[in-house]
Amino acid sequence: MALRPAIWLGLFGLTLGLALWQPLSGYPEAWVIGLKDVVSAAMKWLVEEAAVGPVKFTDLTRGLAWLIEQPYELAKSVLATGFMDGVGRRAEQIVPPLSWLGVIAFVMALGHYAKSWGLALVVGLCFTYLAVFGQWESAMVTLASVVIAVPIGVAGGLWLGILAYRHRSFERVLSPVLDLMQTIPIFAYLVPILFMFGFGPVSALVATVIYAMPPMVRITTLALKGVDPEIKDFATMTGCTRRQMTWRVLVPAALSSLMVGVNQVIMLSLNMVIIASMIGAGGLGFDVLSSLRRLNIGGGFEAGIAIVVLAIAIDRLSQAFAERSTRIVPPLKGNWVKRHPRSVLVAAILMVSMGLGLVLPLFQTFPEDSALTTGKFWSNGVKYLNINFFDQFEAVKIFVLNAFMLPIKRFFLGIPWPWAWLMLVALGYRFGGVKLAVMNGLMAAFILATGMWEKAMITVYLCGSSVMIAAAIGIPIGVWAGVSARAGRVIGVVIDTLQTLPSFVYLIPVVMLFRIGDFTAMLAIVAYAIVPSIRYAAHGVRGVPEELLEAGIVSGCTKGQILRRIRLPLALPEILLGLNQTIMLALSMLVITALVGTRDLGQEVYIALTKADVGRGLVAGFAIAFIAMMADRMLNASARAARIRFGLEDGHV
Numbered sequence: 042m043a044l045r046p047a048i049w050l051g052l053f054g055l056t057l058g059l060a061l062w063q064p065l066s067g068y069p070e071a072w073v074i075g076l077k078d079v080v081s082a083a084m085k086w087l088v089e090e091a092a093v094g095p096v097k098f099t100d101l102t103r104g105l106a107w108l109i110e111q112p113y114e115l116a117k118s119v120l121a122t123g124f125m126d127g128v129g130r131r132a133e134q135i136v137p138p139l140s141w142l143g144v145i146a147f148v149m150a151l152g153h154y155a156k157s158w159g160l161a162l163v164v165g166l167c168f169t170y171l172a173v174f175g176q177w178e179s180a181m182v183t184l185a186s187v188v189i190a191v192p193i194g195v196a197g198g199l200w201l202g203i204l205a206y207r208h209r210s211f212e213r214v215l216s217p218v219l220d221l222m223q224t225i226p227i228f229a230y231l232v233p234i235l236f237m238f239g240f241g242p243v244s245a246l247v248a249t250v251i252y253a254m255p256p257m258v259r260i261t262t263l264a265l266k267g268v269d270p271e272i273k274d275f276a277t278m279t280g281c282t283r284r285q286m287t288w289r290v291l292v293p294a295a296l297s298s299l300m301v302g303v304n305q306v307i308m309l310s311l312n313m314v315i316i317a318s319m320i321g322a323g324g325l326g327f328d329v330l331s332s333l334r335r336l337n338i339g340g341g342f343e344a345g346i347a348i349v350v351l352a353i354a355i356d357r358l359s360q361a362f363a364e365r366s367t368r369i370v371p372p373l374k375g376n377w378v379k380r381h382p383r384s385v386l387v388a389a390i391l392m393v394s395m396g397l398g399l400v401l402p403l404f405q406t407f408p409e410d411s412a413l414t415t416g417k418f419w420s421n422g423v424k425y426l427n428i429n430f431f432d433q434f435e436a437v438k439i440f441v442l443n444a445f446m447l448p449i450k451r452f453f454l455g456i457p458w459p460w461a462w463l464m465l466v467a468l469g470y471r472f473g474g475v476k477l478a479v480m481n482g483l484m485a486a487f488i489l490a491t492g493m494w495e496k497a498m499i500t501v502y503l504c505g506s507s508v509m510i511a512a513a514i515g516i517p518i519g520v521w522a523g524v525s526a527r528a529g530r531v532i533g534v535v536i537d538t539l540q541t542l543p544s545f546v547y548l549i550p551v552v553m554l555f556r557i558g559d560f561t562a563m564l565a566i567v568a569y570a571i572v573p574s575i576r577y578a579a580h581g582v583r584g585v586p587e588e589l590l591e592a593g594i595v596s597g598c599t600k601g602q603i604l605r606r607i608r609l610p611l612a613l614p615e616i617l618l619g620l621n622q623t624i625m626l627a628l629s630m631l632v633i634t635a636l637v638g639t640r641d642l643g644q645e646v647y648i649a650l651t652k653a654d655v656g657r658g659l660v661a662g663f664a665i666a667f668i669a670m671m672a673d674r675m676l677n678a679s680a681r682a683a684r685i686r687f688g689l690e691d692g693h694v
Contacts, residue, residue: 052464052467056456056460056464057452067458067494067495068458068489068492068494068495070492072489072490073490073491073492074490074491074492076490076491076656076660077491077654077656077657077660078656079656080655080656080659080660081654081655081656081657082656084233084236084655084656087236087237088236088237098237099237102237102238103238103239105238106238106239106243106244106247109189109193109243109246109247110241110242110243112189113185113186113189113242113243113246116185116188116189117181117182117185118136118138119138119139119185120138120139120144120181120182120184120185120188121138121178121181121182121185122134122138122178122182123135123136123137123138124136137395137398137405138181139391139395140391140394140395140398140404140405140406141168141172141177141405141406141407142390142394142404143387143390143391143394143395144168144181145165145168145169145172146386146387146390146391147387147391148164148165148168148354148358149161149162149164149165150383150384150386150387151164151358152164152165152357152358152361153383154383155358155361155362155364155365156361156364156365160357160358160361163353163354163357164354164357164358167350167351167353167354168354170347170350171347171350171351172407173407173412173413174343174347174412174413174414174415175343175407175409175412175413175414176325176328176343176344176347177406177407179323179324179325179327179328179344179347180324180325180347180351181324182323182324182325183311183314183324183325183326183348183351184351185324186242186245186246186249186310186314186317186322186324187307187310187311187355189246190246190249190250190253190310191253191303191306191307191310193246193250194249194250194253194254194257194306194310195257195302195303195306197250197254197257198254198255198256198257198258198260198261198302198306199257199261199292199299201215201254201258201261202257202258202259202260202261202262202264202265203261203265203287205258205261205262206261206262206265206266206291212262215258219255219258219259220666220670220673221663221666222251222252222254222255223255223625224625224628224629224665224666224669224670224673225659225662225663225665225666226628226629226631226632226643226646226662226665227248227251227252227313227316227632228316228632228643228646228647228649228650228658228662229632229646229649229658229659229661229662229663229665230248230251230658230659230662231244231248231316231319231320231650231658232649232650232653232654232655232658232659233655233659234247234248234251234320235320235653236653236655240320240321241320241321242317242321242322242323243321244320244321245313245317245318245320245321245322246317246322248313248316248317248320249309249310249313249317252309252310252313253305253306253309253310253313254306256302256305256306256309257302257303257305257306259302260298260299260301260302260305261295261299261302263298264295264298264299264302265291265292265295267295267298268290268291268294268295269294272290272294273286273290273291276289276290297363297364300359300362300363301363303359303362303363304356304359304360304363307355307356307359308352308356308540311348311351311352311355312544313326314326314348315329315330315348315544315545315546316545316633318330319650325344325347325348325351326348326545328340328343328344328347329341329344329345329348329545329546329549330545332344332549333545333548333549333552333636336552336553337416337420338416338419338420338423338549338553339414339415339416339417339418339419339420340416341546341549342415342416342419342549343414343415343416343419345542345545345546345549346415348542348546349538349542349546353538423550423553423554426554427553427554434554434555438555438558438560441560441563442559442560445506446502446506446559446560446563449502449505449506450499450502450503450559452502453498453499453501453502453505454495454498454499454502456498458489458494461485461498462482462485462486462489465481465482465485465671466478466481466482466485468481468675469481469482469671469674469675472674472675472678472679472682473674473675473678477674477675477678480670480671480674481671481674481675484667484668484670484671485667485671487663487664487667488664488667488668491660491664493642493645493660493661493664496640496641496642496644496645496661496664497641497642497664497668499639499640499641499642500628500631500641500642500643500664500665500668501668503559503562503563503566503631503634503639503641504566504624504627504628504631504668506563507562507563507566507567507570507627508570508620508623508624508627510563510567511566511567511570511571511574511623511627512574512620512623514567514571514574515571515572515573515574515575515578515619515623516574516575516578516616516619518532518575518578519532519574519575519576519577519578519579519580519581519582519616519619520578520579520582520604520608520609520612522575522578522579523578523579523580523581523582523583523608523612524582524604524608529579529583532575532579536572536575536576539568539571539572540572542569544569544629544630544633545633547565547568547569547630548565548633548634548636548637551564551565551568551637552637557637557638558637558638559638559639561634561637561638562631562634562637562638562639565630565633565634565637566627566630566631566634569626569627569630570623570624570626570627570630571623572626573619573620573621573622573623573626574616574619574620574623575619576619577615577616577618577619577620577622578612578615578616578619580615581611581612581613581614581615581616581619582608582609582612584612584615585607585608585611585612589607589611590603590607590608593606593607613680613683614680614681614683614684615680617676617679617680617683618676618677618680620676621672621673621676621677621680624669624672624673624676625669625672625673628665628668628669631643631665632646632647632665635647635648642661642664642665642668643665645657645658645661646658646661646662646665649661
């Protein structure tokens with residue numbers, strides 16, 4: 042056992058030496074398999090020739106698109122555009138959308154019903170902000186997309202989760218599919234979605250559902266497995282059928298956990314709004330994207346803040362409904378009006394405001410000439426920083442590039458590919474045995490054989506350097522939040538806000554201050570991926586059993602010794618899981634940072650999207666997914682080993 046650290050240290054030294062020597066660092070082009078062309082040809086056949094009987098495959102997908110489009114157009118008409126007569130410029134509005142006052146009254150009623158007047162005030166202020174700052178119509182288009190995508194994602198995730206719970210063989214097949222859905226960059230399957238469903242909001246909705254559904258599936262399966270066995274036994278003794286067991290016993294018993302899954306679907310759907318705007322979705326996402334393309338700092342910030350405000354309101358509402366599902370609410374007495382006073386009040390406000398809106402437009406839509414704007418503030422702020430601190434920013438950028446990032450890049454690009462492959466297999470065996478070693482070997486072989494090795498190494502370098510900085514900053518902050526209740530509350534609010542920011546929003550300030558390049562990409566990745574390092578470290582430190590802390594105090598340990606010898610070792614499994622999630626978020630952000638000039642697999646995926654090259658996008662996407670899965674399996678295995686070592690888990694399970 043004592044030799045193992047020395048052996049691994051020696052292997053690292055040998056790897057470093059080989060990287061500096063650089064023999065066989067590049068995979069021979071003659072050995073590359075043209076999988077990209079095969080995938081593109083298969084996609085072309087699927088779109089142009091594939092058929093189910095007399096019906097072409099694309100007819101089926103376009104029919105499905107039509108079914109999805111109808112409720113979306115209805116939601117958009119009700120919330121944003123109103124009901125129109127005619128098409129294009131000749132279209133006339135025959136029925137206006139819901140008034141801004143009515144929508145605000147409705148969401149406030151939801152907040153009061155779910156929790157309290159405090160929540161009603163918060164969500165009311167959020168929606169008022171959208172109106173006052175001129176973001177109302179775009180926000181309502183975005184909300185219409187969420188209103189349609191979330192029920193589809195929740196229903197599909199619930200159904201698949203129930204099937205996985207009932208059939209363990211299906212769960213084993215579904216698990217790697219979910220892994221791929223969560224790790225393949227969304228850009229990679231935007232192209233096939235466009236081919237099958239056409240350009241427009243429907244393709245954006247389909248992509249959003251694919252992106253947001255996996256957490257609901259996993260949470261459903263775990264929640265159903267976590268139902269008390271005594272409840273299941275009692276239901277069996279009362280003669281419940283399989284259907285009754287599922288819908289009258291298991292699902293109600295797991296409702297609080299299932300609502301967490303609903304919240305995750307909502308937040309991931311909102312996180313997709315900017316990416317979805319690339320393939321035809323409008324709303325706030327399109328506003329951010331167009332501002333980013335025009336380098337309109339103020340407009341980008343305003344639309345980005347509007348997304349955050351909308352996300353905060355919906356997040357708080359969904360969390361409140363999740364908490365309400367665990368409470369026993371006594372039934373109200375009286376007639377329908379007395380039982381539903383909020384509904385009556387909201388209906389009255391809607392009718393009055395829309396009626397008055399026919400005479401005074403103020404009651405229907407917030408006046409444009411009265412709307413406030415912060416665009417100039419943000420633009421002037423960035424301009425001031427660039428004028429007065431350009432040299433300092435550039436000095437920091439050059440120092441970090443030369444002293445930290447470029448040496449890491451040269452190391453990964455210099456490792457001979459046969460040695461890198463062997464090391465991945467060895468690491469897989471070290472952490473997870475033969476099964477993980479074989480998986481690592483096959484996935485690394487795929488990356489080699491498809492000609493993606495060099496770009497994969499750039500991906501690992503950029504992700505690795507970003508994760509190192511995120512962990513170096515995030516873990517100490519998380520430890521501080523875990524040992525200090527006051528700091529934990531403040532830090533919790535900050536990281537909750539960071540989690541609601543869409544990934545594109547992080548690009549705007551760093552591009553304006555540092556231009557394009559790897560350093561800019563690294564900053565955006567760190568800002569986006571740091572939250573799990575903080576959250577998991579805080580959770581791990583906070584979760585150390587009190588009796589162990591008391592034993593340390595009785596033994597005479599100082600606060601520093603308790604932290605170093607008790608809290609941190611026992612929190613190690615959680616810290617490793619946080620590191621795992623940081624890597625996953627960093628890899629997902631890499632495709633977004635392709636917009637600022639990186640040359641990694643994310644850039645391959647983005648180029649494939651712009652050229653509608655299905656094969657190129659999917660192969661690069663699978664390469665990113667395989668990197669993510671190798672890191673995920675090895676870190677999960679090391680976290681489990683740490684739990685076993687500290688007696689937190691049975692090693693025989």
